[in-house]
Amino acid sequence: MDFLKQFGNYAKFIVPLRLEEGYGLTRKTAERAMDCGEKADLFIALDCGTNSVDEAAFIQSQGCDLIIVDHHQSKQKLPEGVLLVNPHVEGNGSDSDFCTVGLVFKLTHGILKLKRDQKDPTAFNITLRDYLDIVSMGTIADLVPLTRENRIFTRIGLKALSNTKRKGLGSLMRVSGMNAQHGVKPVDVSFKLGPRINASGRLADASLAVELLLSDDSAFCMETSLKLDSFNRERQEIERSIVEEAKRQVERTQADKSGLVVFGKNWHPGVVGIVASRLSRDYDRPCIVLGKEGDLAKGSGRSVEGVNLVQALSGFSDRLESWGGHPMAVGVNIQIEFIEELCSYFHEAIEAANAAPAYEKTLEIATYLELENITPQFMDEFDFLQPFGQENPEPIFATRSIRFRQRPKIFKDAHFRFSLSDKYGRPLQGVAWNLANRVPKTDTLVDIAYRLAWNSFGRQKALQLELVDWKYSKLA
Ligand SMILES: [Mn+2]
Numbered sequence: 001m002d003f004l005k006q007f008g009n010y011a012k013f014i015v016p017l018r019l020e021e022g023y024g025l026t027r028k029t030a031e032r033a034m035d036c037g038e039k040a041d042l043f044i045a046l047d048c049g050t051n052s053v054d055e056a057a058f059i060q061s062q063g064c065d066l067i068i069v070d071h072h073q074s075k076q077k078l079p080e081g082v083l084l085v086n087p088h089v090e091g092n093g094s095d096s097d098f099c100t101v102g103l104v105f106k107l108t109h110g111i112l113k114l115k116r117d118q119k120d121p122t123a124f125n126i127t128l129r130d131y132l133d134i135v136s137m138g139t140i141a142d143l144v145p146l147t148r149e150n151r152i153f154t155r156i157g158l159k160a161l162s163n164t165k166r167k168g169l170g171s172l173m174r175v176s177g178m179n180a181q182h183g184v185k186p187v188d189v190s191f192k193l194g195p196r197i198n199a200s201g202r203l204a205d206a207s208l209a210v211e212l213l214l215s216d217d218s219a220f221c222m223e224t225s226l227k228l229d230s231f232n233r234e235r236q237e238i239e240r241s242i243v244e245e246a247k248r249q250v251e252r253t254q255a256d257k258s259g260l261v262v263f264g265k266n267w268h269p270g271v272v273g274i275v276a277s278r279l280s281r282d283y284d285r286p287c288i289v290l291g292k293e294g295d296l297a298k299g300s301g302r303s304v305e306g307v308n309l310v311q312a313l314s315g316f317s318d319r320l321e322s323w324g325g326h327p328m329a330v331g332v333n334i335q336i337e338f339i340e341e342l343c344s345y346f347h348e349a350i351e352a353a354n355a356a357p358a359y360e361k362t363l364e365i366a367t368y369l370e371l372e373n374i375t376p377q378f379m380d381e382f383d384f385l386q387p388f389g390q391e392n393p394e395p396i397f398a399t400r401s402i403r404f405r406q407r408p409k410i411f412k413d414a415h416f417r418f419s420l421s422d423k424y425g426r427p428l429q430g431v432a433w434n435l436a437n438r439v440p441k442t443d444t445l446v447d448i449a450y451r452l453a454w455n456s457f458g459r460q461k462a463l464q465l466e467l468v469d470w471k472y473s474k475l476a
Contacts, residue, residue, distance in 0.1 A: 001214055003108045003131070007115070007122055012036050015206040016048075024048035025055050025068075040064050047100035050074045056082050069103050071096075097145050101138030102153060105131065132157035133164045134213065140186045141194040145391035154387045158184050168212035171225040172196060182456045186389040198270075199231035239271050243278050246289060250279065254343070259312070259350030260287040261343045263299075263336075267291035273300040273329075280304055286312065286350050288332060290339065296321060297339055301330040312349040316342060363449050363469055366395030371402065371422035374452065379463060382452065398449045401473045405443065410436045420465070429455075430465035438470075445473035 004011040014033045021028040025048045034040050042065045049056065049068040057079045059066050068078070069085040078084055085103055087096035098106070108128060115123035136157025139150050146154055162180045164170060173180050176192040200208040212224045242264065249262045260279060267275070272289040280287040280302040286309060290299030303309040308327040317323065319341065321333040334342060388394035408418040414436050420428045430450065440446045448470045455464040 001210075003111075003126070006126055007120070010038070012040075013207070013210060015201070015210060017205065018201070025052040027055055027058060030055050030059055034059070034062055034064065042067070044069065046070070046104065048072070050078075050084065050086055050088075051076050053078060067107075069100060069107055071098060071100055071103060097148075097150065099139055099142035099144045099150075101135050101142075102144070102150060105135045105153070129156065129160065130165075133161040133166065133169065136161055137189050137193060137197075140189040140387075140389055141197075143390050146186070146387060146389040147391050151387070151392065154186065154389070158186070158189075158387055161189075166213060167218055168215050168221045168224065169193075171218070171221040172212065172228065175222075175225045175229045186387045190389075195235070196225075196228040196232045199235045200228055204231065235271075238268075239274055242267050242271060242275050246275055246279055247282070250283065254347075257343075257347040258285060258354060259346040260285055261290070261339065261346050262287070263290040263292075263297055263339050265292040269293045269298040272298070273302075276300045276302040286346075288330075288342070288346060290332070290334070292336070295336070297334050297336050299332050299334075301325070301332060303328045307350060307353045312346070312353050315349060316345050319345075363396060365398045365449060367397060369397050369399055371399055371420060371428060372424060372426070374422075374428065374463065374465075376463070379452065379454065394451055396449050396451060396468055398447060400447045401445045402448060403443055403445060404440050407442055408432070408439050410439065418467070428465060429462060430467055432467035435467060435469075440470055440472075445475070446470050447473050 001011050001013055012033075014029070016022070016024065016026065016029045021032070025045045030043075033043065041063070043059050044067045045052075046069050048070060049066075050070040050072045051074065052068075053076050056066055056068070060079060060081065065081075065083075067083040067085065071086060071088060074084070074086060074089045085107055087094040087098065087103075105128070108131070112123055112126060112128060132153060134157075136154040139146070139153050139157070144150055161169070162184045164180075172193060173184075176188075176196060178184070178188055178192055197209040198206075200206055208224060209228065212221060212228070215221050215224070245264060246262045246267075249264075250260055254260050254262070260283060262279070267289070269291040272291045276287050276289040276299070279289065284304055286301065286303045286307050288299055288301040290297040292298070301309050301313070303312075309330045310325060310327055313320070313323060313330060313332070319334065319338045321335065323330060323332045325331055385392070385395070402420060404418060405421065406419055408416040410416045414434050416432050416436050416439055418430045418432065420430065422428065448465075449468045451466040451468060453464055453466060454461045
């Protein structure tokens, strides 16, 4: 929108109302979009439309050109003349993993090059880099791998986001309690900005979030950010009520089952993962929570220590539409008529898994360090690996045979702080979240696994170890 307007186009947008108009590029959505007063001559569909053959023909029949920018797999051939910007076209696929906003960036880049070749003066006043704040947000929130070009988008884009000139993003960061001057991290996008932007689409009209990103009016931006924040709280409320409903279902029908499967046709597939985590933790049993989308039940499974969910489900794979994941977490799509069968299968499979010897929980260690290796210079170099996220997880380091000289200090009953010193006597501070029930003895050799971060407070920052796990050293 912003880019098109710079070239003097009169651009309008709509976001589909999922409940009334359905998902993606439907006839109803297309009709509403084209009913904008003046006759539209170009229609750009984003993140949808690849397989909307009839709708594309309808848009063309109205005398309108159509560009589809999308990353969903193409299954059908679109009418002649439709411009499809999509790396996943049958027989012509690429291994690109851009999400739609990344593709939009590519499209604007292409248009800009063309306009510069044509010596359009506007084209020389646009810096595409200024759009990377938005590109990085979409790339992180859509959970595409943060490797290759997506990594460049997010690395540069997160810096752009921390000094964004977009008033709407500034106010949204403020209501989210973010302090952008210390930099914006992928977790800020995933847990603070993203949920608030998405909340309006779940509960009201998603176009509110788009208006916020486009607006130059400070008062409107603040008011809208506060609205999105309250929608987000409402969403959390809904999550809580689904957890309660799921628990009632467990008590009623599965209290004696070793593996739990619960289904709610009104549960939003976007929250089932969180609900499954809660249930498996509270009942200390593997759990699959299914919501409904279209004709399918879509859900998430979460396991408990020692039970491999991928192994447990593999015997049922011929009944599943699609599924995948890792030992502790899976995603499952299943026809609703098979859910009952899944319930009894899952109970048996978990019984069998419980009877087998448990596998030992492991941690993947990036590398072993000596404490004296952890210097500000090391941290500067470590920073080049950022941003961490999908397919570029934050490394966990480990150090063998160290001693806690001072007793760690427990706080809030759940966590503890500790201080270590390297062989030159330089102190290193650390924190251990949720490990207060397992505090290492002092003056005993232990191996520790940890993450490294700068802890910022006010204008100061200090190096901090975040303890992930520890064990007493095996003596040679
Ligand atoms: Mn998408």
